[in-house]
Amino acid sequence: MEKNIAVIWGDCSSPEIVKQTIRVLDKVAEKYGHTFHYTDAAMGGEAIDKYGDPLPQHELDKCLAADSVLLGAVGGPKWEGLPGEQRPEKGLLRLRAGMGLYSNNRPAKIWPQLAPASPLKPEIVAQGIDFIIVRELIGGVYFGNHETHTLASGEKQAIDSMPYSEHEIERIGRIGFETARKRRKKLCCVDKANVLDTSRLWRSVMHRLQAEYPDVEYSEMFVDNCAMQIVKNPAQFDVIVTENMFGDILSDEASMITGSIGMIPSSSLGDGTRGLYEPIHGSAPDIAGKDIVNPTACILSAAMMLRYSFGLTEEADAIENAVNKVLDKGLRTADNMSEGCTCLGCTAMGDAILAEI
């Protein structure tokens, strides 16, 4: 198989993890007889520095021309003072929208070897943490109108608006049901229907879809309650589907309870098979250039790309199994070290994973 991958190297410590990921992809290509072509695309801080724009059209075009996009993480203190439109995050939001990636899939799964790193009590962890948050990614308050104006009284007022239309809800709702169908068949729609019109529209669309998926056990939960339940009893969840902002908050909380943010990949997909794959962690400016950042989440993001965009199941399994073996051997990076384990740097962790493929 021959595939074109656009690679966004990202900012701060991100190029270090992307480098290890490319090594892993090359090893897989060699072993299974594939060819991956890489095209560098600039987004975020790098693009601001080069072009004064966090995602110029020509860089977005490179992503649209590729079969899929691999991303490290963008942003850092250097670009923090910039106005909204010119910040690295804006590049990420425009990339998501420009590629039509409405479905962000964030797994919260505990690696048994890392269970002790969870902030939750062992009794709770022992019940299992293995759920997926399906987050709507290109609608809601992220992409509504934002305005700041001066009122007659002379004071300023800002208004952010949160729009959702039926087709936007339906396509992500469907992903929720389909994802649940492939797993333990439980879908929970999280919203704030006691306050928001958008949530009530979500519910009406979800109820319509529910009829098509009688095999999936469907439930609804308020977002405030969900924020509690994720900590109290995460084992109750299989698939959560939710709007953009709630998904942002809940998926970060969910990733934290696994105790290993440096291990969590994510995929963002739209209607076709072209996706954007990135770790859920940030660009870790504080440890940039030290070769100590954990490359695993980025490497596992590449595995998701092989699985979901290229249909290369065996190859994806090979990467995930390699990571599992490395953990079994007690090899860790600084972010999830525990007693009796060996602490590796970023390159050495890349080496260790490569060696198991």
Added chain:
Amino acid sequence: MEKNIAVIWGDCSSPEIVKQTIRVLDKVAEKYGHTFHYTDAAMGGEAIDKYGDPLPQHELDKCLAADSVLLGAVGGPKWEGLPGEQRPEKGLLRLRAGMGLYSNNRPAKIWPQLAPASPLKPEIVAQGIDFIIVRELIGGVYFGNHETHTLASGEKQAIDSMPYSEHEIERIGRIGFETARKRRKKLCCVDKANVLDTSRLWRSVMHRLQAEYPDVEYSEMFVDNCAMQIVKNPAQFDVIVTENMFGDILSDEASMITGSIGMIPSSSLGDGTRGLYEPIHGSAPDIAGKDIVNPTACILSAAMMLRYSFGLTEEADAIENAVNKVLDKGLRTADNMSEGCTCLGCTAMGDAILAEI
């Protein structure tokens, strides 16, 4: 001292906890020589049943005429099918707005006796959990425009809008700084300034206020990160100030990590001393009428009322100390039972607390 208290008995199991709370208030009145007059006011399900409206003007007027308002909790399955405007929650939102209660104070504090009930690991709990979330309560998306219309394409679209003006931010920001000043002098403003205009306006107002409070260590955090940090390292927080919706989500998460939702009171205040005091838990329909619900959060809410609305510090201390002694004796309700403790019903817990005053 003579005070008029409006009492909203609430729905489902709520009247049971309010009943115990009134007994405690009466005992305090007797012991310290005060007179509390109670006026019943209907809000939520009860008001819907009686008047077809979750908060008729005449009931709001009773609250406005009182020196303060004590509330149990409203809502329940009986009223769930109703349209938005007629639901019990709407009564609560109208009460908050009608009384001008912009500042909701939600403490997340662990009772040492209940530490084992926290879902977090003992190592994390041992570092201490004692922070307050100061939540803006009558602005933002809760009180912005909500609309659902049909687009030209024939599909429906809903839009919720989230407005904040400078004076709304300034008054709650000030409460944040003042609250921090009385405590460990650390204030963290939580927002999503990388996406929202309202958050950016919050920051600009907070920066202005910061100059007036040089003794308070001020920081800022994104809401998604905060949802992680509350679980990972709650000891880092002293006072969090945030907008309405983020406050709703984060305060529920924060209450859960204390392991004892049945113990957490809250106050909502505006410009004067008249406030609304209520437990943060809901109306627990599943255990209504069984005399097993935990009355402690409601009783502690009454203690907050004495302290913050009436300035009765000694009396508030008396109630809080009584609760502490009851816990020391190993007396619990079903929701936070643990090995070796004695499980009491609602009335018996009321008796136990009364006995210590």
